[in-house]
Amino acid sequence: MLLPRTIAPKAPPIKTQGIKTKVVPIIARSIKWDGNGRWIEPFVGSAVVALNIGPKRALLADTNEHIINLYRGIQDGSINGDSVREYLQREGAELREKGESHYYTIRERFNEHGDPFDFLFLSRSCFNGMMRFNRKGGFNVPFCRKPERFRPALITKIVNQVEWARHVMEGKEWDFAVQDWRVTVADAKPGDLIYCDPPYIGRHVDYYNGFTEEEADDLAKALLKTKAGFALSMWLENKYRRNGYVDKWFSEYPQRTMEHFYHVGPQENLRNAMTEVVILSENVAATN
Numbered sequence: 432m433l434l435p436r437t438i439a440p441k442a443p444p445i446k447t448q449g450i451k452t453k454v455v456p457i458i459a460r461s462i463k464w465d466g467n468g469r470w471i472e473p474f475v476g477s478a479v480v481a482l483n484i485g486p487k488r489a490l491l492a493d494t495n496e497h498i499i500n501l502y503r504g505i506q507d508g509s510i511n512g513d514s515v516r517e518y519l520q521r522e523g524a525e526l527r528e529k530g531e532s533h534y535y536t537i538r539e540r541f542n543e544h545g546d547p548f549d550f551l552f553l554s555r556s557c558f559n560g561m562m563r564f565n566r567k568g569g570f571n572v573p574f575c576r577k578p579e580r581f582r583p584a585l586i587t588k589i590v591n592q593v594e595w596a597r598h599v600m601e602g603k604e605w606d607f608a609v610q611d612w613r614v615t616v617a618d619a620k621p622g623d624l625i626y627c628d629p630p631y632i633g634r635h636v637d638y639y640n641g642f643t644e645e646e647a648d649d650l651a652k653a654l655l656k657t658k659a660g661f662a663l664s665m666w667l668e669n670k671y672r673r674n675g676y677v678d679k680w681f682s683e684y685p686q687r688t689m690e691h692f693y694h695v696g697p698q699e700n701l702r703n704a705m706t707e708v709v710i711l712s713e714n715v716a717a718t719n
């Protein structure tokens with residue numbers, strides 16, 4: 432299986448900061464891989480990359496058990512279009528009626544029981560679609576302050592995203608695992624492709640996203656040693672800063688870059704360009 436050359440990326444059912452939806456086309460175009468081994472993601476996050484690539488065999492891992500539980504539920508059919516619609520209609524109506532107190536009731540309930548439907552609810556009604564946890568693993572993002580959030584059109588959109596994810600996984604050998612990236616990378620064999628999208632280096636944003644420089648260095652060493660192919664995504668530079676990590680470890684490796692803009696305010700002059708890079712091992716670098 433060669434990767435699709437052009438992809439119009441679709442969005443997954445959950446949101447994360449730094450979600451790679453826009454970078455999926457360049458990832459797909461940059462990699463040359465026969466697809467006989469496994470597509471391995473040690474930091475699967477929202478799973479947007481794997482879902483859009485759609486490999487036959489995959490190992491998708493993350494230390495965030497809530498992400499993995501949700502996708503396991505979609506895979507075994509316990510979370511499907513009908514059950515999600517029913518849940519969101521019920522809880523959405525309560526949110527409309529009670530306002531933000533209902534969001535916080537669900538957040539508390541989720542932090543106690545970890546129900547994947549509640550996780551989906553929070554992901555789609557928290558402030559800015561962020562996914563942030565405190566030291567004790569409690570979800571701590573505030574409400575988006577839109578009690579009308581779960582209108583029929585949004586519910587249908589989420590239902591379609593869940594159904595899309597289910598459909599992509601159907602009949603494929605996909606394993607989901609809650610585990611540290613070291614375990615996942617160590618499991619890779621020749622013929623596998625490891626796609627890595629690690630947390631931002633040097634920024635301890637929250638419980639699941641603290642990646643120290645030392646850990647990042649360990650990741651580089653593990654990738655340079657693996658017998659599998661690898662592709663590593665990260666930010667390369669903006670107007671003010673360049674990511675020294677890329678130059679420190681990967682200056683000799685094939686790199687593909689893409690510029691995208693993000694808004695920090697309403698005006699044109701507040702648009703900031705950021706260059707994203709995909710670094711590749713020689714054995715999986717496409718020529719164009």
Ligand SMILES: C[S@@+](CC[C@H](N)C(=O)[O-])C[C@H]1O[C@@H](n2cnc3c(N)ncnc32)[C@H](O)[C@@H]1O
Nearest residue numbers: 450451474476477493494495611612628630639
């Ligand atoms: C940048 S996000 C991945 C985003 C994903 N590619 C997407 O587009 O949605 C990084 C992910 O790494 C996970 N993570 C953080 N530390 C980890 C570790 N030590 N081992 C495995 N996963 C980890 C986080 O939970 C988070 O989901």
